[in-house]
Amino acid sequence: xxxxxxxxxxxxxxxxxxxxxxxxxxxxxxxxxxxxxxxxxxxxxxxxxxxxxxxxxxxxxxxxxxxxxxxxxxxxxxxxxxxxxxxxxxxxxxxxxxxxxxxxxxxxxxxxxxxxxxxxxxxxxxxxxxxxxxxxxxxxxxxxxxxxxxxxxxxxxxxxxxxxxxxxxxxxxxxxxxxxxxxxxxxxxxxxxxxxxxxxxxxxxxxxxxxxxxxxxxxxxxxxxxxxxxxxxxxxxxxxxxxxxxxxxxxxxxxxxxxxxxxxxxxxxxxxxxxxxxxxxxxxxxxxxxxxxxxxxxxxxxxxxxxxxxxxxxxxxx
Amino acid sequence: xxxxxxxxxxxxxxxxxxxxxxxxxxxxxxxxxxxxxxxxxxxxxxxxxxxxxxxxxxxxxxxxxxxxxxxxxxxxxxxxxxxxxxxxxxxxxxxxxxxxxxxxxxxxxxxxxxxxxxxxxxxxxxxxxxxxxxxxxxxxxxxxxxxxxxxxxxxxxxxxxxxxxxxxxxxxxxxxxxxxxxxxxxxxxxxxxxxxxxxxxxxxxxxxxxxxxxxxxxxxxxxxxxxxxxxxxxxxxxxxxxxxxxxxxxxxxxxxxxxxxxxxxxxxxxxxxxxxxxxxxxxxxxxxxxxxxxxxxxxxx
Numbered sequence: 001x002x003x004x005x006x007x008x009x010x011x012x013x014x015x016x017x018x019x020x021x022x023x024x025x026x027x028x029x030x031x032x033x034x035x036x037x038x039x040x041x042x043x044x045x046x047x048x049x050x051x052x053x054x055x056x057x058x059x060x061x062x063x064x065x066x067x068x069x070x071x072x073x074x075x076x077x078x079x080x081x082x083x084x085x086x087x088x089x090x091x092x093x094x095x096x097x098x099x100x101x102x103x104x105x106x107x108x109x110x111x112x113x114x115x116x117x118x119x120x121x122x123x124x125x126x127x128x129x130x131x132x133x134x135x136x137x138x139x140x141x142x143x144x145x146x147x148x149x150x151x152x153x154x155x156x157x158x159x160x161x162x163x164x165x166x167x168x169x170x171x172x173x174x175x176x177x178x179x180x181x182x183x184x185x186x187x188x189x190x191x192x193x194x195x196x197x198x199x200x201x202x203x204x205x206x207x208x209x210x211x212x213x214x215x216x217x218x219x220x221x222x223x224x225x226x227x228x229x230x231x232x233x234x235x236x237x238x239x240x241x242x243x244x245x246x247x248x249x250x251x252x253x254x255x256x257x258x259x260x261x262x263x264x265x266x267x268x269x270x271x272x273x274x275x276x277x278x279x280x281x282x283x284x285x286x287x288x289x290x291x292x293x294x295x296x297x298x299x300x301x302x303x304x305x306x307x308x309x310x311x312x313x314x315x316x317x318x
Numbered sequence: 319x320x321x322x323x324x325x326x327x328x329x330x331x332x333x334x335x336x337x338x339x340x341x342x343x344x345x346x347x348x349x350x351x352x353x354x355x356x357x358x359x360x361x362x363x364x365x366x367x368x369x370x371x372x373x374x375x376x377x378x379x380x381x382x383x384x385x386x387x388x389x390x391x392x393x394x395x396x397x398x399x400x401x402x403x404x405x406x407x408x409x410x411x412x413x414x415x416x417x418x419x420x421x422x423x424x425x426x427x428x429x430x431x432x433x434x435x436x437x438x439x440x441x442x443x444x445x446x447x448x449x450x451x452x453x454x455x456x457x458x459x460x461x462x463x464x465x466x467x468x469x470x471x472x473x474x475x476x477x478x479x480x481x482x483x484x485x486x487x488x489x490x491x492x493x494x495x496x497x498x499x500x501x502x503x504x505x506x507x508x509x510x511x512x513x514x515x516x517x518x519x520x521x522x523x524x525x526x527x528x529x530x531x532x533x534x535x536x537x538x539x540x541x542x543x544x545x546x547x548x549x550x551x552x553x554x555x556x557x558x559x560x561x562x563x564x565x566x567x568x569x570x571x572x573x574x575x576x577x578x579x580x581x582x583x584x585x586x587x588x589x590x591x592x593x594x595x596x597x598x599x600x601x602x603x604x605x606x607x608x609x610x611x612x613x614x615x616x617x618x619x
Contacts, residue, residue, distance in 0.1 A: 147591030252451035
């Protein structure tokens with residue numbers, strides 16, 4: 001538990017630091033809210049602009065503005081989205097839902113593919129199967145994800161015409177929405193699965209070489225039980241660590257996939273908010289992205305603690 | 319093998335004995351040579367890269383246009399090569415930038431160890447765990463004039479390329495830092511470091527004169543591997559319209575254009591991605607090959 005407490009504290013520090021960095025970066029985006037008002041009202045003089053900047057506190061030092069924003073955000077006031085003409089919170093919620101579905105399904109599929117492939121490759125190292133799996137994983141890692149998404153669109157939407165090329169099917173039935181989800185999930189999964197396969201293989205290979213595996217085999221434990229019970233459990237520790245570390249990459253991948261497939265998720269929202277000078281929305285969305293990523297990290301840590309008894313007893317990190 | 323062979327020659331031989339790495343190196347060389355030759359070819363053939371020829375849109379492959387033409391009648395092959403030049407140059411400089419940052423951080427962390435090491439490596443871990451792409455997009459969107467840079471510098475072509483190199487370098491250094499740190503951690507216990515310290519050499523001198531030269535192998539290997547990542551990052555940013563800006567072609571922004579035309583000319587989407595794939599695969603193979611070749615512990619004969 002001390003381990004988890006430490007991690008939680010660390011995550012909070014990173015979150016606080018990132019909120020300052022992101023606040024500062026957003027401040028460096030072109031223009032400011034008063035510039036937008038000026039462009040909307042040509043009669044405004046520079047004295048008016050200066051007065052407005054003073055009213056909104058834009059002439060205050062960065063740290064003061066950040067503290068004011070943080071205070072408001074913590075009390076639930078994230079401001080108003082200029083582009084979407086609604087409170088930031090109302091704009092974020094549906095987008096987060098969309099992205100969570102995409103990421104969740106894709107992560108589940110990634111693990112469902114990577115575990116058997118990695119285990120099969122590790123069972124017979126340097127066999128033809130191992131080489132084939134290794135080659136595919138290598139190609140997967142080296143392929144630009146957005147290109148993969150484009151290729152999927154060309155194959156399934158342009159040539160075969162069996163799946164939609166974009167959108168989320170909002171307004172259609174559940175079946176239609178699922179149809180819209182197939183290609184994005186496939187693209188996100190193929191982009192990430194290679195790394196996981198390599199990791200599972202390496203972790204399994206390491207555990208399969210341990211003494212207790214030899215002992216279990218000598219005792220006459222069946223191959224199936226040996227792999228799934230004796231070897232897989234310890235091998236899952238590094239794999240779960242990877243899921244935690246990789247959460248940010250998964251989010252980045254979701255952003256790309258959402259852009260290519262024109263899906264209304266967090267990625268799309270962040271992209272539009274930043275390019276459309278929607279400061280409030282961009283700030284809140286980026287903070288949410290960081291928060292979700294750190295939460296993913298923490299959940300992976302929790303998984304580790306559940307899996308590794310040494311951690312539960314507080315005997316230090318693996 | 320003659321006894322006079324220098325370590326470099328031996329490493330070169332070990333590298334060339336791996337046919338995969340050699341083939342990948344040749345592929346990279348051929349790619350680099352053809353993208354550099356592109357302007358020469360276009361000027362001798364008298365084809366203008368940006369010339370619009372609306373009577374000749376989406377032309378099929380022909381002797382004059384080996385890969386056909388795009389939506390504005392421009393030669394696809396030439397634009398690919400020209401785009402490759404931008405992508406590879408940005409990749410090269412961003413890899414070097416990443417190497418510089420990574421070496422500095424890895425060296426300091428590994429040499430001093432203890433608390434310095436803990437803080438720097440935590441920073442590296444935190445950077446890895448963050449949602450990278452959204453942050454890159456913000457960085458690409460910030461207004462350099464607000465940082466107090468002169469306007470003339472901000473709006474030049476050169477500034478656009480420099481900006482993307484800097485942005486990508488800021489996130490590409492983690493691999494290099496890890497590898498360099500591990501090696502520096504080992505080297506600082508070596509007797510020659512102790513000897514230098516006994517003679518009164520300061521930390522800065524030991525790091526630059528005694529440890530850094532011995533870090534050449536991990537730096538070269540990590541930089542090659544980081545170059546692949548860096549090229550992928552540049553491609554994504556350009557694809558999203560935040561990296562290299564049209565009309566200057568790059569592999570990333572050629573794909574943006576190809577996506578808009580995916581229903582009329584799907585083949586346009588094939589080539590830029592394929593070239594990115596080939597480049598990244600080759601860089602990764604060369605990186606692995608260099609690791610094998612430069613590791614003296616693996617040396618035989």
